Amino acid sequence: MKLNKTRFCPSPTGLLHLGNLRTSLFSFLIAKKTNGSFLLRIEDTDLERSKKEFSDAICADLKWVGLEWDEGPEVGGEEKSYYQSQRLELYQEFYEKLLDQDLIYPCFTSEEELKIIRRNQIAAGQPPRYTGVWSQASKEEVQEELDKGNKPVYRFRIPKKTTISFMDLVKGEQSFSTDDLDDFIVRKKDSTPTFMFANAIDDSLMGVDLVLRGDDHLSNTPRQIALLESLDLSLPHYAHVSLFTGSDGAPLSKRNGSLSISDLKEMGYLPIAVLNYLSRVGHTINDNDLKTQKELADSFETKNISSSPSKFDLDQLLFWQKKAVDNLTIDECASWLSGNLDDLPPTVQERGFIELIKENINFPNEAKEYVDNLFVSALSADEENLKIIQSAGQEFFILALEVVNAGLSDWKQTCKDIEARTGKKGKELFMPLRVAITGQTRGPELDKVIELIGLERVLERLQEASQI
RNA sequence: GGCCCGUUCGUCUAGUGGUUAGGACAUCUGGUUUUCAUCCAGGCAACAGGAGUUCGAUUCUCCUACGGGCUACCA
Known part of the structure; x- marks a missing residue:
């Protein structure tokens, strides 16, 4: 398959962790393997939770592991901006188009009302579904609310009684009945787009042709397809990779030993170790050689992505860290250890010392311990x-x-x-x-x-x- | 509740309608190293359960269980 663009589009509501990083790495490697480009887009449409410091940290972390993007924040590209919060005007034209064709409609049901309806539906053993009262509202009814100063959300009219199918590159052929979907919100009350909308529209506008993401998005896909089709926008290929969980099988979080990328950096993990580990969880590479980024890209096969979830295992990360440290030249090792060798007496040659201890350490602080024990304490x-x-x-x-x-x-x-x-x-x-x-x-x-x-x-x- | 995804050694995984179900990490044992690490040799260890299809199912189908997701004015 000829691909020319993959992407990673984090929302800046937290730090990058190994799960996100693995997903972005897969996308990155596919782009590199196919001579395509890798795009980074910041999905900061949730004004409440999005923070600039997080998007900066995410960018820094990606650069640290060597996932340089070809298009996106800092490096630019053809788009006006790669931050969705700065693309709001752009979405306007699509809202108008959809409204003209009556494919979206304003809905004035408040969040509180919605909650109550949902609760009652569940209590009655019914599927919690938007009941659609506003989908048939007259112009007058809408105007009445607007006159009262009420702000609507806009909902997408999901076509009824049809089936949406697509070929998932990891999970295989997928098929969903639109009767199980309800009219989802495409524009929030504050006029910002929802993920469902902006994410799909931007992928299409930016020419992304492979959407590789977590399989938590698998059942969102038919909604996005319906939306793109109604706008006559191009559809990407989809690949939904399974979750990367903590050692307890629950989604990665601080509680089950999940480390943020900056934690790893601080502890002295080498980027190439992280990359080699991540390339082999949920994806098969036939040998156990420490590979360069380029070699990892060459070995990457979409068909070798596993469809079942995998657990984080520190021992396996450590194994790659050992290999990566062994593989360091003395000069590389010196810069890796910088700051940990300061107490070395001036009479001792740094290079000689590094050569002596290199095989016995996995982390910089271990070198510091040697300095301490051997010369200081x-x-x-x-x-x-x-x-x-x-x-x-x-x-x-x-x-x-x-x-x-x-x-x-x-x-x-x-x-x-x-x-x-x-x-x-x-x-x-x-x-x-x-x-x-x-x-x-x-x-x-x-x-x-x-x-x-x-x-x-x-x-x-x-x-x-x-x-x- | 509805829809969807998943389940092979502790972990990452390979694999096939007939295999002694393979490898790696971890672990254990032995050898090398007068320590540790490295290295070498070896050991332990898995097809979630039940039905069906079949001469034969880990592999195909269905059901159950378990885990996860979506069903948000989060992404």
Whole structure:
């Protein structure tokens, strides 16, 4: 299929999370794969909840993971604006057209009345449906309300007794009876458009030919199709991807461990790790190689999008993070770690240090911990360390100190000497030394660590250990 | 209530009218690493349930259960 434009159109009522991001990533990858363009549109028609700070944050997050849009806010394009709040005049012409053809009508039933009607319908076991009293109202009745200063909403006259069908690229052939649909609102009382209207109209006006979105929109699709058809506007292809849920199966939220993109950024996740993870949940890629954005696009297949929902799994994200860190060059690693290496003594080469610890870290703060333990802090006597040091005994460290004092040329030889002096061997010998010298039970190879931190620090630490 | 979507190891998933139902993550065991990580070898672990169609259903159909969505002057 030849596509030339996909889109992502968030409403700026909150921060981007992994669910949104995955949907936008799919759209982005399809655009890149097909040499099409990727459009970003901000759907800020809900004046109450939309905030500029959110749309700015969303843009920043998208850029951080590398989803640069070809058309939209900041970069521009053929449209007057990519913020719907600035496109209101544009919608006017369509309202007029619809009104002329009697395809929409004003409705003066208040929200309160609607609520009561709905409640009664549900209580009576009936489908909660707009009863349509205003759909047959006369000009006079309408005028009467207008004269009273009442503002109407406008409802779309859904055609009755027809079937609306479309081919969904993920879910397959879909078919809905319009009898199950009621006359939905296209324009609110404050004259702003509803999502159902603006979203569909804009996709068509902007030449979007693939609408890939969450499957929470699947049953909205027939309404949007009916609207577009009544206006003789072009229909896009549709692809509805299933939800990306929290680990408990509920929609992503703070409560089930959902992280915002800025959380991830702050924690030191690498964009490429996030991208590789997200490309493989709800979509199959045959291998487990860490791929570049371009490679991900090449591997993307709409037919490989899963139609069932998937759960967020931190372990799997972590797996890609490890791979991504491994894949970093020393220079890339340095800039990733910047700010965490500030306490490194001037005598220590940053690159050398990075090379030493790179395999042992997944996040920048772990590098900071190494700096701290190796160069800055006194020996941390947490429970685990204390146990190891105490079971080795004071005598052990005094003897070790003597050996090291006698000259440290080769760590392996030194170990042998300590072994001879103390009678300890294997783990008994090695762990206490590691803990004393590095302050941790784990970490890079000891001889390399010692090479980097120097004799003085080793002595200092053994001294400390001997006094515990 | 109506309409719609979904259900394969704990998780992400592959797969087929006849397979020992495959892989990855996690986990466990062993080896390498005098630690950890890495790496290597191996283990545990799944077709939601019930009917039907069929010589044979995880695969096709229907029902049920469970999860989710829409049914908003939210998107």
